Amino acid sequence: MRSDFFQELKARGLIHQTTDEKALEKQLNEESVKLYVGFDPTADSLHIGHLLPILMLRRFQQNGHVPIALVGGGTGMIGDPSFKDQERQLNTEDTVKGWSESIKNQLSRFIDFEDTKNPAIIANNYDWLGSMSMIDFLRDVGKNFTINYMMSKESVKRRIVSGISYTEFAYQLLQAYDFLKLYQTYGCLLQLGGSDQWGNITSGIELLRREEDVQGFGLTMPLITKADGTKFGKTEGNAVWLDADKTTPYEFYQFWYNTDDRDVIKFIKYFTFLSLEEIEAIQAEFEQAPETRIAQKALAKEVTTLVHGKEAYEQAIRISEALFIGNIKELSASDISLGFKGVPSYQVKEDDSLNLVDLLVASKIETSKRQAREDVQNGAIYINGERINEINYELQSSDKIEDTTTVVRRGKKKYFLLQF
Numbered sequence: 001m002r003s004d005f006f007q008e009l010k011a012r013g014l015i016h017q018t019t020d021e022k023a024l025e026k027q028l029n030e031e032s033v034k035l036y037v038g039f040d041p042t043a044d045s046l047h048i049g050h051l052l053p054i055l056m057l058r059r060f061q062q063n064g065h066v067p068i069a070l071v072g073g074g075t076g077m078i079g080d081p082s083f084k085d086q087e088r089q090l091n092t093e094d095t096v097k098g099w100s101e102s103i104k105n106q107l108s109r110f111i112d113f114e115d116t117k118n119p120a121i122i123a124n125n126y127d128w129l130g131s132m133s134m135i136d137f138l139r140d141v142g143k144n145f146t147i148n149y150m151m152s153k154e155s156v157k158r159r160i161v162s163g164i165s166y167t168e169f170a171y172q173l174l175q176a177y178d179f180l181k182l183y184q185t186y187g188c189l190l191q192l193g194g195s196d197q198w199g200n201i202t203s204g205i206e207l208l209r210r211e212e213d214v215q216g217f218g219l220t221m222p223l224i225t226k227a228d229g230t231k232f233g234k235t236e237g238n239a240v241w242l243d244a245d246k247t248t249p250y251e252f253y254q255f256w257y258n259t260d261d262r263d264v265i266k267f268i269k270y271f272t273f274l275s276l277e278e279i280e281a282i283q284a285e286f287e288q289a290p291e292t293r294i295a296q297k298a299l300a301k302e303v304t305t306l307v308h309g310k311e312a313y314e315q316a317i318r319i320s321e322a323l324f325i326g327n328i329k330e331l332s333a334s335d336i337s338l339g340f341k342g343v344p345s346y347q348v349k350e351d352d353s354l355n356l357v358d359l360l361v362a363s364k365i366e367t368s369k370r371q372a373r374e375d376v377q378n379g380a381i382y383i384n385g386e387r388i389n390e391i392n393y394e395l396q397s398s399d400k401i402e403d404t405t406t407v408v409r410r411g412k413k414k415y416f417l418l419q420f
Helices: 005-011 021-030 048-062 093-107 134-140 147-151 154-160 171-186 195-212 249-257 264-271 276-288 294-308 310-325 333-339 356-362 369-377
Strands: 034-039 066-071 121-124 190-194 217-221 345-347 381-383 405-410 414-419
Touching: 005 021, 021 217, 034 048, 034 171, 048 066, 048 190, 048 217, 048 264, 066 093, 066 171, 093 121, 121 171, 134 171, 147 154, 147 195, 154 195, 171 195, 190 195, 195 217, 249 294, 249 310, 249 333, 264 276, 264 294, 276 294, 294 310, 310 333, 333 405, 356 369, 356 381
Parallel strands: 034 066, 034 190, 066 121, 190 217, 345 414
Antiparallel strands: 381 405, 405 414
C-alpha cells in the first residue's frame, strides 16, 4: 500500500465525501482493504457514467487493495430512486440476468480478477437477494431502521412530493444488506459510489454497526458536471457506451477530444492514470497554447486506449485525420463504416445511372436535377474528399473504396454514403 494514495485521490478531486476520513486514511495506509462498488444492470452495457467508479476500483487494486465489483442482479430488478425524477421501468428476470452477464464481462476488461497477489472479486447480489423471503428481510434488515431515518435520506425526500413506491423506498435497505453480506462473506469494509449514493452508503454502514458491531466506511466521488451546463456522458442526446457496438471507438474518441477547455484538465485527473506530474506538464503546455488541444488529445488517447485498446485508438486517429484534411481515399471500408455511422446511405441498384447528377437525385442527396447541376457547377459536391464540378461526370471504379462504398459530401458538413 502507498501511504500517499488517499492524498493522491484528493489531489485528483476524486473524493467528494467520506465517513471518518482520518480513520479511513489510516486503514488504507496500514492494511489491504476490501471495498466495493455496485453496478445495477439497467442495460446490456455500461456507459461512461460508470467509468469513474470502475477506474476507482482499478486505482485501489493497483495500490494493494481488493476491489469487489458487485453486479446488481437483485437490486437491478427494483431500481434505485436516487436523484431520479420518476419510477424506473421494471425489467424481467431473464432480461436482468442477461444484462448482468454482459456487465460482468465488461468489468473484467478494467479490473484484474486473476491477479496472483490481490485478485479482484466479482459478486452478484441476486445470489442472496433472490432467495431471501420477505419475512426474513423484514426481521433481519427492516427492524434496524426507523421510517424517520429512511425518510431523512435526500434520495427519498426528493421523490416524496412527486410520489415514490414502497418498492423504491425500500431500495436503500437492499443496498445496506449488500454491504452486510459482503462484509460477512469477504470482510469488505468500504463502499464507494457516486455522490447520489451517500444515503444508501450510510444506511449500509449503520446496518454493519448494528448487526456486526464493526465500523464500515463510505467514500463518494463527485457528481461530474460540464462547464457548458450540458449533461456529462451524452453526445447529441445519446449515451456514450463502453460497448464498441453501441458507441464506436471513433465516436468515443471524438467525445473526449471535444471536451471543453474548462473541463479537460479535471477530466484528465479523473479518467486517466497519468501521474499528477505528467498532468501538470500537460496543463502548463495547454495553458500556453490551448489552440493545439494538447490536453484534449492526451485525454482522448488515454481513455480510448484504456477502454478499446491501442489498435482502436489508432484507427480513431486515422479516421479523424483523414476527415479533417478530406483525404477519405486513405480510409478502408471498415474505417468508413465507423467514421460515418448514422450517415444517410443509398444502395445503388444495378440499373441506376452512374452519372453523378442522376445518382445525386436517385439517392435523394439532391431534390432535383436542376439543384444537382447547380451544386456540382458551384463546387459544392465532393467524392471521397475531392471536389467534382463536371455535370457529366460518371462514377469510376476508382471512386469505390474497396469496391463497396463512395463517400459524397454536399457543402461543408453534409455527408452521404453510396453503397455498391
